Amino acid sequence: MKNETNIQKQPLLIHLPKIEDERGNLTFIEENNHIPFDIKRVYWIYDVPGGEQRGGHAFRMQHEFVVALSGSFDVVINDGNIEKRYHLNRSYFGLYIPNGLWRHIDNFSTNAVVMVLSSTSYNETDYIRDFNEYLIFLAHEQ
Ligand code: TYD
Numbered sequence: 001m002k003n004e005t006n007i008q009k010q011p012l013l014i015h016l017p018k019i020e021d022e023r024g025n026l027t028f029i030e031e032n033n034h035i036p037f038d039i040k041r042v043y044w045i046y047d048v049p050g051g052e053q054r055g056g057h058a059f060r061m062q063h064e065f066v067v068a069l070s071g072s073f074d075v076v077i078n079d080g081n082i083e084k085r086y087h088l089n090r091s092y093f094g095l096y097i098p099n100g101l102w103r104h105i106d107n108f109s110t111n112a113v114v115m116v117l118s119s120t121s122y123n124e125t126d127y128i129r130d131f132n133e134y135l136i137f138l139a140h141e142q
Helices: 002-006 131-141
Strands: 012-015 041-045 054-059 064-070 073-078 083-088 093-097 102-106 113-118
Touching (some): 073 093, 083 093
Antiparallel strands (some): 054 102, 064 113, 073 102
16 A cells, blocks of 8 residues: 555646536536546535634545635645645636645635545544644655
8 A cells, every 4th residue: 555655646736627608617527537536525615714724634545636616725735845835716627635645725715615526435534633643654654
């Protein structure tokens, strides 16, 4: 599992199909086509008060794809060495986050809606919620 999970550890911005139409635009996502995993769960975050942040954890196994369905926000990824900030502000692209990366979401606009497609069902034991524990997890992955 160690080597397998180490193959793709970079977040990736993925542009989705956009069907432009004078009646309104349409975008879609197919599992294992536009995103590289089976979709087991969809959840969304909304009504976020100004100045709040969400996340602040890593997943041992779960892969995610994050889309700003409405409004905008920043997804901040930390791999234990480098922190990168991705501004998501359109519903026709999103950020693929492989397992094993620390992330939080901040800088929410008014009416921001975060849609998350997940490769797993909800499982609290998959979360690493303490950054020091995350660094130990990374050390064991090497
Ligand atoms: P959590 O993932 O910790 O939120 P965030 O990382 O955005 O701060 O989830 C918050 C709460 O919601 C936590 O008690 C677990 C629960 N939850 C579920 O029951 N099912 C889910 O699919 C998710 C994502 C969270």
